[in-house]
Amino acid sequence: MRLGKTAAPTMDDIAIEAGVSQMTVSRVMRGAGKTSREVRERVEQAARRLGYVQNRLASALREEMTPLVAVVLPTLGNRVFSEVLTGLNETLTGKMIQPVFGVSEYSLEREEEIVRELLAWRPRGIVLPGLEHTDATRAAIRASGVRVAEVMDIDGVPMSGAFGISQAEAGRATARYMLERGYRRFGYIGSQGGRDLRAAKRYSGFWEVIREAGAQMALHQVSDAPSSMVEGRKMTADVLDRSDAPEALYYSNDDLAAGGIMHCLSNGIDIPGSLALAGFNGLAFLEALPIRLTTIETPRLDMGRRAALYVTNSRNSQDGWADTDVVDLGFRLVHGDSC
Amino acid sequence: MRLGKTAAPTMDDIAIEAGVSQMTVSRVMRGAGKTSREVRERVEQAARRLGYVQNRLASALREEMTPLVAVVLPTLGNRVFSEVLTGLNETLTGKMIQPVFGVSEYSLEREEEIVRELLAWRPRGIVLPGLEHTDATRAAIRASGVRVAEVMDIDGVPMSGAFGISQAEAGRATARYMLERGYRRFGYIGSQGGRDLRAAKRYSGFWEVIREAGAQMALHQVSDAPSSMVEGRKMTADVLDRSDAPEALYYSNDDLAAGGIMHCLSNGIDIPGSLALAGFNGLAFLEALPIRLTTIETPRLDMGRRAALYVTNSRNSQDGWADTDVVDLGFRLVHGDSC
DNA sequence: CTGTTAGCGCCTTCAT
């Protein structure tokens, strides 16, 4: 027996207590190999009596495969990523795998640091937001040999597996829809100071279609703040104050757009008569609003689930990285009352 | 050199490459002990050349203190807990400590399992939501000797450190305020099927004051669904359909209450003339709504930060557990237009 | 300033 009072009991302690070898304890605890019923019970009792808890640092160090998956998130302040994380956590938990995460705050440099730190835990896989990363990030991941999944976006070249939607196409679809409804004079409202690369792609797609239709992009306003309803309301108010205010606003996401709706409700501005709005994400709370926002619904839980399965499958991909899978999870344009 | 192509390089590999002992590599990598400038550079170059990444499983196993803190969250679907997690992550990241989390779905039994799994990682501390846990959960934590912090609530007996607010008092404060405004016929709307123990405490406090004032608690409706604006809107609609509809509704949180506001806005129900509402949390998005909800603002980021500092401080608490700290982080009643 | 020795707790491999 050890001396330190708080030192957790080890398999050796149990072995002595149960009068068997440490190896037998290991076998019993994992349910591996053959063990006699009688020995098993003795060991289990001893373990319970001593309050034994496996040390996963030790087992993970010894085994080939670590029961860890690393996850990088741009922020925790946006439901979208909580939902991706929920999907990931759900399916990892089912496989007895622990997620470890880091928050990049939409910075690729920060992401690089985080990736390095997370790789030190020898995860079996890593999940990244988007397809854009620094060369060093890619190099570190390649060198480590862990499986990678990139979520949210499929417009670009993935390192290995990508599970998301075409952000540019989402922007195009929104533009086409708004053009069909007869709007000609558009504005764009975004946030995160352009650091949200997926939002930028949506805007590109949107603008491309608007331009080709010969319609007008009157305004492109991107604040530096994180996206939120409050920010969206404020920005909408500013934009509508201008003499050249557009007749339709495309927002980089639902939170901003919902803020816009709130501004209109508060100020008696007719939607979509005086102002048409469109968002992105298809967050659940939109259904509670007095005016339904036209938006694009994305499968966020699925992105998490698919990514978790992908990095977790033992399907060999060590050599060659030939198995590049791009999975378009698709989106759905939700036709609301806002345009 | 090793053979496996994907096997990550170890300190031994670098040692050979740099022509020094493995111990020297260890010293250089940690910046510990004395190393000559020249050797340091050789080692650092070799490390960079081979793409060395420290193996934290190994270092954590060897050292006394693990750079991990375990966190249990009731759900990721509620901003409140994302914010607590943000506060935690923020301050842990600064100390090079990695959070590992599990989601309990508001179940104490699930929490017990999660705690057991998380303790296997030998974290230096664990953060739990609320003060209610199974005996087994408490026993496992005590036996492990890790530091514990309980967040959100301070109404009860904490295991060691508690960082939160008095939930009952929050309920009382809301009741007092509504009584002052002249309301006499109340209703309560909650969710999570009563599994949210903090919400239950708020309701108790609320009801206590209402009863003592001789006012009426006409209705107590708790749905089984997770809390959301949509659910709040639906429940509010149901409640107002009844012949005995109350004049004022206390919601278990802002999401539900905001749903109530949306119902009223959509149906031309005067707030607070025909219906008064109060929520809880003080979420930022409330400021964007056309009608300001009266609510209680809570310091969620701080709860996370304080908890992180607490479980992370090396201040000895191994023996005796005498250092029970209860920190009331306080709340603020936000006087809106909804009552 | 650098190297050697030992061992963290567990699991793989090979005996028996």
Added chain:
DNA sequence: ATGAAGGCGCTAACAG
């Protein structure tokens, strides 16, 4: 069905 030996990669504690 069980045990003994060895080592995963790293760092503490001593040499030198």
